[in-house]
Amino acid sequence: MSEASPSALHDVPYRITNPELIPAERYYDEHFFKLEQERLWPHVWQMACRLEEIPEVGDYTVYTLLSHSVILINTKDGVKAFKNACRHRGLRLAHGPGNCAKEGFVCPFHGWRWNSEGENTFVFGRHFFDEEVLERAQIDLVPVRVAFWAGCAFINFDDSAPSLRDALGPVADRMDARHADKLKMDWWFGTELPTNWKLAMEAFQEGFHTPQTHPQLHAVSVNANDAFGAGPDGLPVNVGLGPRETVNMHVDFLAKLGEGMDGMVHKTEVAVLETLRGMDVPEDANLATMAFYGHAYQAVEQDARERGADIFEFAKVAQEHPFHAVEFMFPHYFLLPMMGAMSAYRIRPLTPETCFFEIWSLVIRPENEPYDTPTEPTILPHDSPEFPEIPRQDYSNLPLQQRGLHDLEFMRLASKHEGMLSNYQRLIDGYLARLDAKTLMKASQTVNSGFAAPILDIGF
Known part of the structure; x- marks a missing residue:
């Protein structure tokens, strides 16, 4: 650049x-x-793909951005990325997920072939070409820069x-x-x-639109006016709740968020949170909020570990890495x-x-x-x-x-x-x-x- x-x-x-x-x-x-x-x-x-899309050697998928298309392949040496174009006349070689371990990629135009490493294995009518245009670097698939983070492969066309x-x-x-x-x-x-x-x-x-666009979340938010102020009616929303009401509303909010996203707060997590409605609560509502999240982190983490999930330490991470x-x-x-x-x-x-x-x-x-x-x-x-x-x-x-x-x-x-x-x-x-x-x-x-x-x- x-x-x-x-x-x-x-x-x-x-x-x-x-x-x-x-x-x-x-x-x-x-x-x-x-x-x-x-x-x-x-x-x-x-972000070009999630690595779980291509778990086995030979698995591939295609990432498209405007006029550009990239094949991401799980090779024997790890995931690699290549431009999705035949080195002969430019045809797209792949159009969706698949596995190329046995057949590789075959251009439907003249039958040029590449293996799962992006290496050219066949040039139809090779003797009709000057050898200088068939050097290895000229006929293997063009590599694209790739890096990995958060279970995903990311590509960048700029080396x-x-x-x-x-x-x-x-x-x-x-x-x-x-x-x-x-x-x-x-x-x-x-x-x-x-x-x-x-x-x-x-x-x-931004969350500024929540009261109007997502009223179901606003309705179950503790002290809902604190973030953005009152609505046109000027009335307070969920202000002055007692400690038990506060805990129950935190559960309501997380459950409503999980329902509204069909995730984000997973169903398994909501099931654990529901059990906290009867937890012992301090007399102060603010302390009840702190106690709830302390119990919630501990309970959800424990449930995940008991089910065999490699979960992180909720309380430690929340303190050391605010998100x-x-x-x-x-x-x-x-x-x-x-x-x-x-x-x-x-x-x-x-x-x-x-x-x-x-x-x-x-x-x-x-x-x-x-x-x-x-x-x-x-x-x-x-x-x-x-x-x-x-x-x-x-x-x-x-x-x-x-x-x-x-x-x-x-x-x-x-x-x-x-x-x-x-x-x-x-x-x-x-x-x-x-x-x-x-x-x-x-x-x-x-x-x-x-x-x-x-x-x-x-x-x-």
């Missing part, structure tokens, strides 16, 4: 000059979208980009402490949203921790006003517990009632917002609660301006600061 001085930011179209105002054209302008395609996506680490770990920053340590590498899929859904990819992400980068309910990994991946389970999101652009949105429910499962792990997402319409309640509520807003932005000049952000939107959007400007890799790496570490962050100084 060529580097430019900070003055190059002035040439970025629809650049963010006030961090509280996001130009609306960034969500639908064709030229801005093409700049992202040319200057952002080729230089960032992208000079900082390492994955350097790009992630401290969020990697927070999630490592929670054994993110041991998470396994419960389910995996995908949908095409009639929404710009950035707009789709932003619905999950956010939504953790963001620039540019397009999220993990949502709560107890031991998590949800995950990945968002990929399709057109300026459409994207592909995937959701996983993840859990630390007992090591040898049999499970039919999905190798592809279940594809649903974005308004399908089969989606869990919480994403379904968010999805209902997004098409309306996408259309509405055509009639606005700016989106206006609350600096304390919606800062993450501004932070990552300004990082995109840095990529479009082709700022130096070290500056972008430091900014990325800041942007990966977690849910509901305030507007932060990202260094430019």
Whole structure:
């Protein structure tokens, strides 16, 4: 990636000059979208697959981002990534998950072949070619840089980009402490949203919308007005609860969250939490909250260990590695921790006003517990009632917002609660301006600061 001085930011179209105002054209302008395609996506680490999708040698899957396609193969030497294109005339070689251990890959055009290591094994009509165009490096599949974290393979088309770990920053340590590498899929859904990819992400980068969009969560939140203030009626919500009511409402909230996400708080965890309704409670409601979470961590951890799950030490990790309910990994991946389970999101652009949105429910499962792990997402319409309640509520807003932005000049952000939107959007400007890799790496570490962050100084 060529580097430019900070003055190059002035040439970025629809650049963010006030961090509280996001130009609306960034969500639908064709030229801005093409700049992202040319200057952002080729230089960032992208979550390409979960390693459990390709558990056996020879297993492969395909990751697609706009015009680019990558094959990820579990080889005898570990997972490798290659560009999904025949070295003869460019045909796509793979179109979904499979196993290439026996047959390798065969181009349907002229029959060129490659083994599971990406090595060419057959050139049809070899004697018709000059040998100099058939040198090994010219006919093996083109390798793509790959790195591993949190049970996933990440790819980067830029060989000079900082390492994955350097790009992630401290969020990697927070999630490592929670054994993110041991998470396994419960389910995996995908949908095409009639929404710009950035707009789709932003619905999950702040909790400011919870009272209106997710009233079922607000209704079971202890001291619900504390975070954002009262609603239009000015009435307090769940204020002045006694200690027993407080404990029961914490259970209600976590159960409602688990139900609304069909995960995040796993069913096995909710079952344990329900047993705490009768726990001994101190007379002070605030102390009751502390006592509840202490008991909850201990009980859920103990249950997981008894079932054979390699769970982390809840209380120790909560104290040493404070986490956010939504953790963001620039540019397009999220993990949502709560107890031991998590949800995950990945968002990929399709057109300026459409994207592909995937959701996983993840859990630390007992090591040898049999499970039919999905190798592809279940594809649903974005308004399908089969989606869990919480994403379904968010999805209902997004098409309306996408259309509405055509009639606005700016989106206006609350600096304390919606800062993450501004932070990552300004990082995109840095990529479009082709700022130096070290500056972008430091900014990325800041942007990966977690849910509901305030507007932060990202260094430019």
